[in-house]
Amino acid sequence: DTGVSQDPRHKITKRGQNVTFRCDPISEHNRLYWYRQTLGQGPEFLTYFQNEAQLEKSRLLSDRFSAERPKGSFSTLEIQRTEQGDSAMYLCASSLAGGFNYGYTFGSGTRLTVV
């Protein structure tokens, strides 16, 4: 297992376009998280899944954002009608809930630039 993979690494899009990011977690991890990080800030929680169930979504998250994890494996994060304020690094992480490994493993992130 090579860790958490995210695709694409970089995405430049025009304002108003839709974008979709993919995250492949560590295979034995049942939890998957999405975070957003803007320049000079700490990562901000967006949402997380346990298996295929979306258990929590940040109250700050716009309705333009949606995430899925259809088979409990990979996940997608879609942003509709992008705005310049959506420009950020989108980080995915995975973990094993209930296990003795307490770590969260982060992917390399997808950097989104909205022009």
Next chain:
Amino acid sequence: ELKVEQNPLFLSMQEGKNYTIYCNYSTTSDRLYWYRQDPGKSLESLFVLLSNGAVKQEGRLMASLDTKARLSTLHITAAVHDLSATYFCAVDKNTDKLIFGTGTRLQVFP
């Protein structure tokens, strides 16, 4: 709502010097994490602290946890340039998600 604060936000220090980064959190938490982030890169796990009084050390970095004071420290001993990065603490509650601090940007100069 769980909040995490770090200080200082920015730290410029000379090689060979010692310094401490502080992390305060607002409510009881299950675990305390320290991460390192290089510019444009993702997060690298440094330490996980599980209980009151926990202390972990790796090279020139040592982390400790005081759950009664809701305080964790990251101590840097004899800093070297390679330690230049941004350091985040994060806590989780009910093991459901990480809440991050504001980060401390460390710059080590000769």
